[in-house]
Amino acid sequence: MRKLENKVAVITGANSGIGLATAKLYLEQGAKVVLSGRRQEALDEVAKELNGEFITVTADVSKAEDNQRLIDEATKKYGQIDILFLNAGIAPISPTVDVTEEHYDTLFNTNVKGPILATKAALPHINDGGTILFTNSIVHQKGFEGLSVYSATKGALRAYQRVLTSEVKSRGIRVNSIAPGPIATPLYSKMGLPQETVEEMGAGFAQQVPLGRFGTSEEIAKSALFLASEDASYINGVELEIDGGLSQV
Numbered sequence: 001m002r003k004l005e006n007k008v009a010v011i012t013g014a015n016s017g018i019g020l021a022t023a024k025l026y027l028e029q030g031a032k033v034v035l036s037g038r039r040q041e042a043l044d045e046v047a048k049e050l051n052g053e054f055i056t057v058t059a060d061v062s063k064a065e066d067n068q069r070l071i072d073e074a075t076k077k078y079g080q081i082d083i084l085f086l087n088a089g090i091a092p093i094s095p096t097v098d099v100t101e102e103h104y105d106t107l108f109n110t111n112v113k114g115p116i117l118a119t120k121a122a123l124p125h126i127n128d129g130g131t132i133l134f135t136n137s138i139v140h141q142k143g144f145e146g147l148s149v150y151s152a153t154k155g156a157l158r159a160y161q162r163v164l165t166s167e168v169k170s171r172g173i174r175v176n177s178i179a180p181g182p183i184a185t186p187l188y189s190k191m192g193l194p195q196e197t198v199e200e201m202g203a204g205f206a207q208q209v210p211l212g213r214f215g216t217s218e219e220i221a222k223s224a225l226f227l228a229s230e231d232a233s234y235i236n237g238v239e240l241e242i243d244g245g246l247s248q249v
Contacts, residue, residue, distance in 0.1 A: 006030060010033075011033060012037075018220045022217075036059040038060045040058045043056040057073045071121040071122045074125075085135075090106070093147060119164065133227055134161055135220075165236060176227045176239070181243020209243065
């Protein structure tokens with residue numbers, strides 16, 4: 001039997017990278033999947049390559065009304081939710097001396113406010129024994145230059161996850177997060193840097209990884225499947241680093 005047979009999964013940031021790879025794997029494993037992203041044209045494009053039962057919902061997680069509408073449309077179509085995977089996030093770079101209020105607000109609205117409000121909207125509809133999963137990052141453990149605000153958002157999300165784990169314990173809902181290291185996703189191309197700078201930064205990251213390479217979205221998706229399935233039935237409140245050993249040495 002497939003590991004997520006007839007489970008309902010909601011995934012944010014699902015039009016590319018980790019979110020899309022996870023959506024594909026969840027569908028293969030029998031889940032009914034709600035994919036959300038900010039751009040309808042991107043969702044329409046990825047829908048062409050998906051097999052299984054799914055819907056797409058255009059939603060900007062930084063907006064409270066979009067988070068509520070995402071959950072409303074998911075439950076209208078499929079009823080209750082079994083897996084809430086809050087994956088959407090952004091990582092524009094700015095040295096501390098150049099941080100602006102706009103930079104701060106943009107990052108915190110997307111990376112912190114969005115997941116918190118989506119969780120609030122979804123909790124009444126998540127089945128007891130369900131799963132909430134966040135995409136976090138190892139950045140809040142390491143101190144990479146230029147990622148001060150991004151790192152702060154991920155540290156905040158980890159703190160929120162700990163409290164949430166305690167608050168939903170009576171319902172048997174497991175709360176975990178995935179903390180990727182350097183992963184080959186479109187995230188790097190969205191940092192607002194020249195392509196050659198992105199490539200140099202990527203090469204530098206890869207050299208720091210004990211395995212000597214970037215990870216793939218598919219490798220992260222396998223961990224997202226594990227944490228959402230009964231295979232991880234006694235795993236709760238953890239942040240799982242998937243980084244080729246970067247955060248461990």
